[in-house]
Amino acid sequence: MEWIQQLVNGISLGSIYALIALGYTMVYGIIKLLNFAHGEVFMIGAFTGFYGITFLNLSFIPALILAMVVCSILGMLIERVAYRRLRRSTRIAALITAIGVSLFIQYVMIYFRGATPEAYPDIVPRQNIEFLGIKFNSQALFILLITIILMILLQYIVHRTKMGKAMRAVSLDMDAARLMGINVDNTISATFAIGSALAGAAGVIFGMYYTSIDPLMGLLPGIKAFVAAVLGGIGIIPGAMVGGFILGIVETGVSALGYSNWRDAAAFIILILILIFRPSGIFGKNTREKV
Amino acid sequence: MKTSGLKPLLQVNQLGIQFGGLKAVSEFNLQINKGELIGLIGPNGAGKTTVFNMLTGVYEPTEGDILFEGKKIHGLPPYKITRRGISRTFQNIRLFAELSVLDNVRIGYHTIAKNSLLSSIFRLPAHFSNEKEMRDKAIEFLKIFNLEHLKDETAKNLPYGMQRRLEIARALAAGPKLLLLDEPAAGMNPKETAELMDLIAFIREEFDLTILLIEHDMKLVMGICERISVLDHGLLIAEGSPEEIRNHPKVIEAYLGEEVGENHA
Amino acid sequence: MKTMKISRFWIFFITVLIVYGIGEFLIATGRIDSFYENLMITIAINIILAVSLHLVIGITGQLSIGHAGFFAIGAYFAAIFTMNMGLPFPVALILAGIVSAIAGFIVGMPSLRLRGDYLAIATLGFAEIIRIIFLNWEYVGGASGMTVTKMTTWQYSFIFLLITIIVIANFTNSRHGRACISIREDEIAADSMGINTTYYKVLAFVIGSLFAGIAGGLYSHNFYFLQPVNFGVLKSFDILIYVVLGGLGSMSGAIISATLLTLVSTYFQNFPEIRMVLYSLVLIIIMLYRPQGLMGSKEITDLFRRKKSVKGGPHYENIGT
Numbered sequence: 001m002e003w004i005q006q007l008v009n010g011i012s013l014g015s016i017y018a019l020i021a022l023g024y025t026m027v028y029g030i031i032k033l034l035n036f037a038h039g040e041v042f043m044i045g046a047f048t049g050f051y052g053i054t055f056l057n058l059s060f061i062p063a064l065i066l067a068m069v070v071c072s073i074l075g076m077l078i079e080r081v082a083y084r085r086l087r088r089s090t091r092i093a094a095l096i097t098a099i100g101v102s103l104f105i106q107y108v109m110i111y112f113r114g115a116t117p118e119a120y121p122d123i124v125p126r127q128n129i130e131f132l133g134i135k136f137n138s139q140a141l142f143i144l145l146i147t148i149i150l151m152i153l154l155q156y157i158v159h160r161t162k163m164g165k166a167m168r169a170v171s172l173d174m175d176a177a178r179l180m181g182i183n184v185d186n187t188i189s190a191t192f193a194i195g196s197a198l199a200g201a202a203g204v205i206f207g208m209y210y211t212s213i214d215p216l217m218g219l220l221p222g223i224k225a226f227v228a229a230v231l232g233g234i235g236i237i238p239g240a241m242v243g244g245f246i247l248g249i250v251e252t253g254v255s256a257l258g259y260s261n262w263r264d265a266a267a268f269i270i271l272i273l274i275l276i277f278r279p280s281g282i283f284g285k286n287t288r289e290k291v
Numbered sequence: 292m293k294t295s296g297l298k299p300l301l302q303v304n305q306l307g308i309q310f311g312g313l314k315a316v317s318e319f320n321l322q323i324n325k326g327e328l329i330g331l332i333g334p335n336g337a338g339k340t341t342v343f344n345m346l347t348g349v350y351e352p353t354e355g356d357i358l359f360e361g362k363k364i365h366g367l368p369p370y371k372i373t374r375r376g377i378s379r380t381f382q383n384i385r386l387f388a389e390l391s392v393l394d395n396v397r398i399g400y401h402t403i404a405k406n407s408l409l410s411s412i413f414r415l416p417a418h419f420s421n422e423k424e425m426r427d428k429a430i431e432f433l434k435i436f437n438l439e440h441l442k443d444e445t446a447k448n449l450p451y452g453m454q455r456r457l458e459i460a461r462a463l464a465a466g467p468k469l470l471l472l473d474e475p476a477a478g479m480n481p482k483e484t485a486e487l488m489d490l491i492a493f494i495r496e497e498f499d500l501t502i503l504l505i506e507h508d509m510k511l512v513m514g515i516c517e518r519i520s521v522l523d524h525g526l527l528i529a530e531g532s533p534e535e536i537r538n539h540p541k542v543i544e545a546y547l548g549e550e551v552g553e554n555h556a
Numbered sequence: 557m558k559t560m561k562i563s564r565f566w567i568f569f570i571t572v573l574i575v576y577g578i579g580e581f582l583i584a585t586g587r588i589d590s591f592y593e594n595l596m597i598t599i600a601i602n603i604i605l606a607v608s609l610h611l612v613i614g615i616t617g618q619l620s621i622g623h624a625g626f627f628a629i630g631a632y633f634a635a636i637f638t639m640n641m642g643l644p645f646p647v648a649l650i651l652a653g654i655v656s657a658i659a660g661f662i663v664g665m666p667s668l669r670l671r672g673d674y675l676a677i678a679t680l681g682f683a684e685i686i687r688i689i690f691l692n693w694e695y696v697g698g699a700s701g702m703t704v705t706k707m708t709t710w711q712y713s714f715i716f717l718l719i720t721i722i723v724i725a726n727f728t729n730s731r732h733g734r735a736c737i738s739i740r741e742d743e744i745a746a747d748s749m750g751i752n753t754t755y756y757k758v759l760a761f762v763i764g765s766l767f768a769g770i771a772g773g774l775y776s777h778n779f780y781f782l783q784p785v786n787f788g789v790l791k792s793f794d795i796l797i798y799v800v801l802g803g804l805g806s807m808s809g810a811i812i813s814a815t816l817l818t819l820v821s822t823y824f825q826n827f828p829e830i831r832m833v834l835y836s837l838v839l840i841i842i843m844l845y846r847p848q849g850l851m852g853s854k855e856i857t858d859l860f861r862r863k864k865s866v867k868g869g870p871h872y873e874n875i876g877t
Contacts, residue, residue, distance in 0.1 A: 100839035373750035411730030
């Protein structure tokens with residue numbers, strides 16, 4: 001029954017990727033920008049949660065909410081200061097700006113607190129729960145629970161609220177949406193806020209689960225979350241969730257088979273296979289250029 | 292016209308293509324003999340450009356076959372079809388926008404020049420002789436198209452009508468036997484259209500060309516085409532001389548509500 | 557026409573002689589110490605990297621952001637050739653370039669079918685895979701790295717820099733280079749002009765990888781120690797930034813920005829945090845206020861000529877809208 005435990009571990013890791021991937025995919029869906037700074041928002045979320053728990057003595061849920069609020073503000077700020085001016089600019093200028101923002105956040109963080117890792121306090125009890133003869137890690141189940149709640153919340157926002165409708169409209173056709181009276185700037189801000197809040201939540205969850213955080217922690221999970229987004233079909237919200245879970249399970253599987261040094265390569269091999277054989281992702285539709 | 296006893300230059304049999312479940316074009320037949328000037332007309336969305344895209348390899352047809360000089364060309368990538376001798380212009384002008392007028396035409400010469408990669412990297416004599424030849428030929432072409440004085444201008448800065456002319460010049464530089472023109476007069480005023488008609492007639496003589504053109508401007512089509520094919524909803528509904536087409540009941544029906552001779556911009 | 561071509565050649569030739577002469581003089585007479593010689597070598601390496609990526613992004617318009625992968629392959633294979641096989645350094649450099657070019661072919665064939673952001677992320681993925689392979693390859697020391705004898709000199713760096721610039725400039729200003737530029741401008745139109753777009757995209761990528769590999773060989777023999785950690789995503793970004801800040805489509809822009817950024821980062825190397833904060837700020841500000849980069853798409857020689865030769869930079873489709 002070892003493999004079921006591994007599967008649960010994989011799903012917990014996958015939840016983290018999925019939460020980050022959601023922000024990536026939402027931002028890409030709406031302004032076609034590869035937001036490299038998204039991984040840094042995740043890192044800030046982890047640190048906000050950490051400071052909330054150690055200095056403000058918050059329990060887990062308030063710390064999670066604090067991180068989400070701080071990150072959504074940060075996300076909107078990044079969009080307002082750096083990306084909004086680039087909306088009519090070239091893709092590569094936007095990409096370089098995103099890389100710039102990402103480096104900026106990393107090194108401002110290092111400048112103020114150094115590069116040393118921080119040990120995350122054990123705030124959610126880590127115990128094994130036995131069920132039908134299988135041992136489950138309580139934290140893994142807790143992570144899964146929180147992720148599912150957040151995803152249901154997101155689905156509700158996107159499909160049941162006016163803001164969600166505006167987001168979908170803007171991502172389909174920005175100019176038409178503007179002509180229909182939708183405030184495009186606010187809608188994009190909201191997209192960044194929601195996406196960043198999810199990344200912030202992922203940061204706190206990551207800290208709790210892996211217990212060590214540092215200012216450069218966002219780079220790799222950020223890129224891998226993008227892989228998850230591409231895997232599911234970029235711009236498609238359920239795609240990001242499924243992509244995240246698949247990636248988490250595959251990575252855990254590769255480690256469990258004893259190839260943990262190759263774990264990071266697995267994500268990129270998946271990426272390349274999907275790009276070559278089905279570039280629009282699992283849920284995406286193939287589009288062809290009009291001639 | 293030298294038609295009898297000769298193999299057609301282009302023979303299209305039962306050509307069809309599906310996008311997803313949608314049949315964009317089906318059972319399309321066309322025969323073009325060397326030296327002819329043929330028009331392909333039809334209402335918007337009839338599938339005319341799709342036919343062009345299949346003939347040039349941009350889309351791979353799902354049914355039927357295309358024979359050029361008696362050889363199959365369907366399934367070949369566009370660059371190979373161009374090398375066989377079919378080149379084209381685009382409905383929504385696709386010039387190399389940031390390049391000079393001269394460079395646009397020189398790129399058309401790419402396949403004719405034969406110097407190797409190494410001759411260019413090591414600047415061997417072959418490189419210089421080829422470069423000089425390409426440049427001279429390109430300038431010759433620009434003279435024909437009355438664009439020579441603009442050779443250093445960036446293509447995107449040219450007025451619309453000139454961009455259309457430049458696109459034809461570029462297509463000709465690739466040395467086609469069959470030239471496909473996709474709405475060459477679109478967006479032109481009547482004076483420019485008249486000049487374009489003269490130009491098409493001239494290059495046809497000068498370069499011994501066979502031309503297939505899509506056009507919305509009925510005056511142009513009726514004025515210069517020898518034969519016309521009419522496409523509607525992906526199906527060929529009529530074929531014949533301009534006179535026959537003008538009075539064909541199916542054509543009139545297809546254009547019902549759309550006055551024949553209307554100029555679509 | 558002819559006279560202009562010749563005079564351009566001589567200007568280039570004389571510039572080269574002067575740069576080389578100054579370098580040689582300063583080192584031979586002991587006026588500069590090894591710190592500055594190292595700096596000159598590092599600048600040369602970074603220029604080679606920038607110019608080779610410029611061919612892929614600026615000329616052919618293919619957004620590759622994993623150049624450090626080929627840099628790593630060159631670095632490791634050159635070291636294997638000299639340290640483990642005892643080949644002479646220049647031979648090892650060229651062989652390392654060839655290995656890297658082959659890797660470029662293997663990576664380029666599947667991924668160059670992709671466009672824009674998808675290509676970007678695929679190349680980034682390949683670069684990471686390459687790094688992870690070296691990380692796990694015990695023959696080259698894995699994560700702990702391998703020791704390499706210092707063999708790179710200012711002369712070697714300069715000669716290979718010169719070869720890179722000449723080859724890529726000659727390539728660009730030929731029908732082959734124009735074929736690449738036409739792909740950048742409009743791939744479908746290029747295809748319809750009889751240009752084998754796959755061939756030219758892969759060719760540009762392979763040439764770019766070749767020189768990145770040579771740069772890697774120079775790099776690994778300039779220090780005593782070689783580790784996978786030096787070839788991560790950040791190195792790829794560094795190279796990308798040289799090209800974009802210099803101005804897409806401008807080779808002189810790439811050269812100037814690689815030089816300036818290497819100088820700046822060397823002078824700030826004792827304050828790494830401040831350096832990176834400033835670096836990223838400058839990057840953001842330049843992209844916001846001068847997104848076409850330092851030189852736009854012009855070459856430095858254009859500034860001295862009355863009539864500009866129109867080359868134009870790539871116009872990647874806009875984001876948003």
